[in-house]
Amino acid sequence: MAKELTPRSKNYSQWYNELVVKADLAENSAVRGCMVIKPYGYAIWEKMQAELDRMFKETGHVNAYFPLFIPKSFFSKEASHVEGFAKECAVVTHYRLKNDPEGNGIIVDPDAKLEEELIVRPTSETIIWNTYKNWIQSYRDLPILCNQWANVVRWEMRTRLFLRTAEFLWQEGHTAHATEAEALEETEKMVNVYGDFAEQFMAMPVIKGAKSENERFAGALETYTIEALMQDGKALQSGTSHFLGQNFAKAFDVKFANRDGKDDYVWATSWGVSTRLMGALVMAHSDDNGLVLPPKLAPFQVVIVPIYRKDEQLAAINEKVDEIITKLKAKGITVKYDNADTKKPGWKFAEYELKGVPVRLGIGPRDIENGTVEVARRDTLEKNVVELDNIDQHVVDLLEEIQQNIYQKAVDYRTNHTTKVDTYEEFKEVLNGKGGFILAHWDGTPETEQKIKDETKATIRCIPFEGEKEEGKCIYTGNPSSQRVLFALAY
Amino acid sequence: MAKELTPRSKNYSQWYNELVVKADLAENSAVRGCMVIKPYGYAIWEKMQAELDRMFKETGHVNAYFPLFIPKSFFSKEASHVEGFAKECAVVTHYRLKNDPEGNGIIVDPDAKLEEELIVRPTSETIIWNTYKNWIQSYRDLPILCNQWANVVRWEMRTRLFLRTAEFLWQEGHTAHATEAEALEETEKMVNVYGDFAEQFMAMPVIKGAKSENERFAGALETYTIEALMQDGKALQSGTSHFLGQNFAKAFDVKFANRDGKDDYVWATSWGVSTRLMGALVMAHSDDNGLVLPPKLAPFQVVIVPIYRKDEQLAAINEKVDEIITKLKAKGITVKYDNADTKKPGWKFAEYELKGVPVRLGIGPRDIENGTVEVARRDTLEKNVVELDNIDQHVVDLLEEIQQNIYQKAVDYRTNHTTKVDTYEEFKEVLNGKGGFILAHWDGTPETEQKIKDETKATIRCIPFEGEKEEGKCIYTGNPSSQRVLFALAY
Numbered sequence: 001m002a003k004e005l006t007p008r009s010k011n012y013s014q015w016y017n018e019l020v021v022k023a024d025l026a027e028n029s030a031v032r033g034c035m036v037i038k039p040y041g042y043a044i045w046e047k048m049q050a051e052l053d054r055m056f057k058e059t060g061h062v063n064a065y066f067p068l069f070i071p072k073s074f075f076s077k078e079a080s081h082v083e084g085f086a087k088e089c090a091v092v093t094h095y096r097l098k099n100d101p102e103g104n105g106i107i108v109d110p111d112a113k114l115e116e117e118l119i120v121r122p123t124s125e126t127i128i129w130n131t132y133k134n135w136i137q138s139y140r141d142l143p144i145l146c147n148q149w150a151n152v153v154r155w156e157m158r159t160r161l162f163l164r165t166a167e168f169l170w171q172e173g174h175t176a177h178a179t180e181a182e183a184l185e186e187t188e189k190m191v192n193v194y195g196d197f198a199e200q201f202m203a204m205p206v207i208k209g210a211k212s213e214n215e216r217f218a219g220a221l222e223t224y225t226i227e228a229l230m231q232d233g234k235a236l237q238s239g240t241s242h243f244l245g246q247n248f249a250k251a252f253d254v255k256f257a258n259r260d261g262k263d264d265y266v267w268a269t270s271w272g273v274s275t276r277l278m279g280a281l282v283m284a285h286s287d288d289n290g291l292v293l294p295p296k297l298a299p300f301q302v303v304i305v306p307i308y309r310k311d312e313q314l315a316a317i318n319e320k321v322d323e324i325i326t327k328l329k330a331k332g333i334t335v336k337y338d339n340a341d342t343k344k345p346g347w348k349f350a351e352y353e354l355k356g357v358p359v360r361l362g363i364g365p366r367d368i369e370n371g372t373v374e375v376a377r378r379d380t381l382e383k384n385v386v387e388l389d390n391i392d393q394h395v396v397d398l399l400e401e402i403q404q405n406i407y408q409k410a411v412d413y414r415t416n417h418t419t420k421v422d423t424y425e426e427f428k429e430v431l432n433g434k435g436g437f438i439l440a441h442w443d444g445t446p447e448t449e450q451k452i453k454d455e456t457k458a459t460i461r462c463i464p465f466e467g468e469k470e471e472g473k474c475i476y477t478g479n480p481s482s483q484r485v486l487f488a489l490a491y
Numbered sequence: 492m493a494k495e496l497t498p499r500s501k502n503y504s505q506w507y508n509e510l511v512v513k514a515d516l517a518e519n520s521a522v523r524g525c526m527v528i529k530p531y532g533y534a535i536w537e538k539m540q541a542e543l544d545r546m547f548k549e550t551g552h553v554n555a556y557f558p559l560f561i562p563k564s565f566f567s568k569e570a571s572h573v574e575g576f577a578k579e580c581a582v583v584t585h586y587r588l589k590n591d592p593e594g595n596g597i598i599v600d601p602d603a604k605l606e607e608e609l610i611v612r613p614t615s616e617t618i619i620w621n622t623y624k625n626w627i628q629s630y631r632d633l634p635i636l637c638n639q640w641a642n643v644v645r646w647e648m649r650t651r652l653f654l655r656t657a658e659f660l661w662q663e664g665h666t667a668h669a670t671e672a673e674a675l676e677e678t679e680k681m682v683n684v685y686g687d688f689a690e691q692f693m694a695m696p697v698i699k700g701a702k703s704e705n706e707r708f709a710g711a712l713e714t715y716t717i718e719a720l721m722q723d724g725k726a727l728q729s730g731t732s733h734f735l736g737q738n739f740a741k742a743f744d745v746k747f748a749n750r751d752g753k754d755d756y757v758w759a760t761s762w763g764v765s766t767r768l769m770g771a772l773v774m775a776h777s778d779d780n781g782l783v784l785p786p787k788l789a790p791f792q793v794v795i796v797p798i799y800r801k802d803e804q805l806a807a808i809n810e811k812v813d814e815i816i817t818k819l820k821a822k823g824i825t826v827k828y829d830n831a832d833t834k835k836p837g838w839k840f841a842e843y844e845l846k847g848v849p850v851r852l853g854i855g856p857r858d859i860e861n862g863t864v865e866v867a868r869r870d871t872l873e874k875n876v877v878e879l880d881n882i883d884q885h886v887v888d889l890l891e892e893i894q895q896n897i898y899q900k901a902v903d904y905r906t907n908h909t910t911k912v913d914t915y916e917e918f919k920e921v922l923n924g925k926g927g928f929i930l931a932h933w934d935g936t937p938e939t940e941q942k943i944k945d946e947t948k949a950t951i952r953c954i955p956f957e958g959e960k961e962e963g964k965c966i967y968t969g970n971p972s973s974q975r976v977l978f979a980l981a982y
Contacts, residue, residue: 029618029622030558030562030618030621031558031562031618034560035558036555036556036558036622037556038555039553039554042553042554042555042556043553043554046554062530062533062534063530063533063537064527064528064529064533065528065533065536065660066520066527067520067522067525067527068525068642068644068658069522069525069581069658070522071521072599073596074521075588075597076596082597087587087589088586089586089587089588090560090583090586090609091583091584091586091599092581092582092583092584092611093582093583093584093585093599094582094584095579095582096578096579096580096582096646097563097566097578097580097582105564105567106566106567106573108563108582108608118522119588120559120583120611127520127521127522130521131521131527134518140833146530150642151559151641151642153559155586167558167559342631
């Protein structure tokens with residue numbers, strides 16, 4: 001088979017890179033660090049978008065759209081933000097090309113230099129808070145609960161499809177509130193929305209918690225995160241929700257008259273997930289045969305492949321398949337029927353396995369005679385011959401079972417790769433051995449975290465919201481600690 | 492009323508600018524020529540997107556995503572394309588900012604200059620055909636039917652919200668075909684999709700036809716268009732579909748092995764509509780009181796306003812409104828209930844009139860006693876008292892009637908503002924008088940069209956697909972003509 005993948009055990013990173021390209025999810029473009037998201041990959045992203053968008057709207061948010069470009073000076077207004085974001089970015093300096101007078105094609109017109117350079121947004125807090133200034137006068141104008149679906153650009157030096165690209169697609173929520181408590185509640189609400197989405201739709205268990213100071217978003221007072229564990233034992237930060245305090249309101253002078261008629265600065269949050277989730281989805285479930293997609297996000301949940309030699313056999317199969325498709329669609333199942341005669345069934349089987357289609361139905365002349373169909377599930381690769389009569393309910397149940405099964409498999413993997421350690425020796429041993437999440441005591445200082453990172457590359461993924469509060473001693477300094485935190489190597 | 496609009500008769504252009512801002516559709520941003528699309532405006536755009544996306548998928552298209560940036564050299568590859576597009580554009584020349592060593596904030600890092608400048612896409616033919624080169628080897632890989640929802644940037648000097656902005660949102664379809672005939676069929680199919688969308692959802696009648704050579708897309712052999720007439724008698728090009736021949740395939744060397752095993756260049760189309768449709772929607776139907784939205788695209792179709800003095804009256808109204816909302820939702824109607832106590836009913840009536848909500852229900856204590864509700868329709872401003880029992884079906888019928896009525900009104904306006912003329916004198920008289928579409932004979936030469944444009948500013952909007960073929964003489968040169976073409980002043 002031409003599309004064979006490097007096994008995960010041999011080279012996990014290469015397996016991922018090959019899979020993303022061979023399963024037609026994405027590819028590198030002619031522009032360094034920018035990807036092309038291919039139709040099959042984009043169809044998965046659209047499903048993610050649709051569910052997230054519904055969840056955002058159900059929690060009271062509305063969509064809007066803000067400019068792609070941000071004036072350079074805006075980034076200087078929030079001190080920590082500029083350090084975190086404005087450095088590696090795409091800078092627009094000119095607004096016109098012209099024919100080279102010396103005949104060498106087209107060149108940038110030196111007369112068309114912008115007075116102030118524009119930055120292609122790496123994130124939109126600055127331009128949005130500059131806009132909110134005009135929207136907010138009194139507490140009656142609050143809260144503002146806006147989300148934006150957009151592209152952003154961060155000039156990354158080392159890029160990988162979906163996981164780290166110069167341009168990526170995301171959503172960024174930006175909310176404005178009258179009180180600190182309300183903004184904190186929003187920050188927490190949205191990390192919970194992300195957690196629910198990851199677990200219920202991506203079938204990917206996550207640990208929710210707060211970031212340590214070192215790992216916080218540039219400009220945030222708190223960053224909440226969902227952290228997932230990939231099959232190579234590394235963590236992947238999959239979504240973040242930030243409590244921004246009054247930092248951006250102060251930077252852009254956004255005040256409101258509160259209920260007592262007094263002026264106060266507005267409280268802010270921002271939260272986002274990106275096409276990075278596509279990378280997480282691939283790495284969380286897929287195997288050496290290709291993608292394994294959760295039924296709830298698969299572009300099509302069922303593929304039907306006819307198996308025949310003669311044209312009249314195909315005619316009989318086509319007729320039966322029509323009935324099956326009608327029944328499946330009536331249950332809300334998405335189906336593709338691949339009766340193209342340019343490929344053989346074996347090729348198709350491998351192709352749809354590679355693409356992670358949750359359920360495959362194979363149907364041949366003998367099935368027509370017997371009133372049966374062969375049902376193959378992608379997650380376990382099991383095959384069964386099933387009566388056609390009840391095929392629709394069978395598939396409904398099977399899709400639900402697959403969704404549950406791959407979630408449970410990921411939970412089990414995580415359980416087996418989460419280790420409590422009490423000494424720094426043990427910490428390093430686990431990190432360099434089986435990897436995964438490590439629960440350890442930490443003294444709460446940025447300095448200790450930095451030293452551990454410098455020595456081992458591991459970072460604190462989060463201070464988990466859940467889990468027992470337990471007194472202990474920092475594995476590095478021996479200083480007291482009140483809670484274990486989650487360490488891991490991370491993407 | 493603070494939000495009073497300049498009447499259309501006084502200053503149509505000012506009426507439009509005020510309406511877009513006051514109805515909360517969009518506003519100018521801190522970045523020259525870039526707009527902020529506000530939540531209410533974005534909700535209408537989302538409805539447009541949802542319908543168009545459905546129509547694209549029903550005609551076999553899939554979505555994908557291509558890079559925001561295009562290497563400068565790509566634009567030189569298709570000769571006429573570079574003339575049309577690459578000149579006024581946003582040019583990225585650097586990829587890093589740094590702290591000014593002299594302490595003046597942040598500056599562009601001169602050491603981070605790109606080897607080749609990147610252009611923020613004004614349209615994506617070049618980057619997409621460079622990608623398709625790798626996707627296409629044989630006729631089996633064709634057709635490719637991709638669409639992209641994206642932002643694009645064209646450095647416009649004079650901008651107007653929605654109608655002409657530096658950054659705008661759009662979709663761009665890019666298809667690849669094995670034969671000329673198939674590509675031409677696709678070009679026509681998509682202009683028909685646009686026409687159906689405009690008429691059925693926007694309630695905006697359009698004339699479909701081919702562009703003259705002068706008005707064609709840069710790089711196209713044929714451009715088909717839908718042209719709508721605004722209330723000031725000017726035309727607005729609302730969507731275009733281009734037959735690109737083999738121009739881009741040749742520019743990017745995209746060949747395929749056809750069924751006979753011979754190499755041939757691939758045939759191409761592209762087609763797009765943008766947030767400009769928002770401007771068309773506003774201008775096609777709205778009046779001096781504000782927006783008039785077609786029910787099929789209104790963010791909410793019905794608003795309910797309680798009218799009361801005492802809190803116990805509100806309690807009774809709330810209870811009744813709950814029932815009404817349940818009934819309306821069951822019929823698929825979107826409803827907003829505005830019982831905020833911070834605004835009076837009169838203020839709310841004006842506000843929802845301004846925002847073009849198709850149907851308003853007013854309900855007070857006497858209505859509760861009588862089992863009635865006051866129903867006001869936005870298009871005619873008529874009010875009626877209606878029995879509550881059958882309110883859901885009444886509203887369903889009314890929404891349908893409003894959709895039809897505003898369409899018919901626009902058709903009637905267009906009929907009254909479409910004039911056949913046979914002399915250049917008459918042509919200028921109509922153009923400077925009542926305006927609108929002018930059907931006149933033209934000799935088919937770019938030179939004549941250019942002269943007419945220079946002298947009158949009118950352009951050929953299209954050579955209509957429908958309408959009698961009629962022999963005649965060019966109004967400008969007297970040379971023979973086989974068909975009247977559609978002239979107008981245009982946005």
